[in-house]
Amino acid sequence: MKIGEFAVEFTASDQDGKSISLQDFHGQWLVLYFYPKDNTPGCTTEAIEFTDQLPQFQALNTQVVGISPDSIISHGKFITKHHLEIILLSDPAHRIAEDYGVWQLKKFMGKEYMGIVRSTFLIDPTGKIAQIWSNVKVKNHVDTVLNEVRLQLG
Numbered sequence: 001m002k003i004g005e006f007a008v009e010f011t012a013s014d015q016d017g018k019s020i021s022l023q024d025f026h027g028q029w030l031v032l033y034f035y036p037k038d039n040t041p042g043c044t045t046e047a048i049e050f051t052d053q054l055p056q057f058q059a060l061n062t063q064v065v066g067i068s069p070d071s072i073i074s075h076g077k078f079i080t081k082h083h084l085e086i087i088l089l090s091d092p093a094h095r096i097a098e099d100y101g102v103w104q105l106k107k108f109m110g111k112e113y114m115g116i117v118r119s120t121f122l123i124d125p126t127g128k129i130a131q132i133w134s135n136v137k138v139k140n141h142v143d144t145v146l147n148e149v150r151l152q153l154g
Helices: 043-058 072-082 093-101 141-153
Strands: 011-014 019-021 028-036 062-068 088-089 103-109 113-114 119-123 129-133
Touching: 011 043, 011 072, 028 043, 028 141, 043 072, 043 141, 072 088, 119 141, 129 141
Parallel strands: 028 062, 062 088
Antiparallel strands: 011 019, 011 088, 028 119, 103 113, 119 129
16 A cells, blocks of 8 residues: 555444444544554553544544454453553454555564554545554654644644
8 A cells, every 4th residue: 555545445343343444434534553462562552642642633633543453352351451542443354454564474583473563554534545654663653643644734
């Protein structure tokens, strides 16, 4: 996927089992971020920081949605444990992750496996990709995304 292209349509269940699609955000900005696993240190920090900044995003007509392969039940527990206010979508078959090109070969301690490469997509109100961050480092990432939304809005 490239900046300026239309984002790939998706439908997945959120933490409450509600079906959510890309088209549900038409007319708004969308921060769509992919993360490897609920309740891991980096993923928890990222989710908490997006929740903390959610009012600023919403003031800019922007919604925040996280996607991981975790189950709906896992997402519900993650949200409850950390008082998260963002939407989390379950992608257990990693179809959405594959469509967005973030399901990739990874290496850890000499072992290779397939998994989510932490990535964020900023999607404009017409459904086009406005910005992409790949191989995201969590530190300062949420502030970077928020600043990009402000820049895009002029």
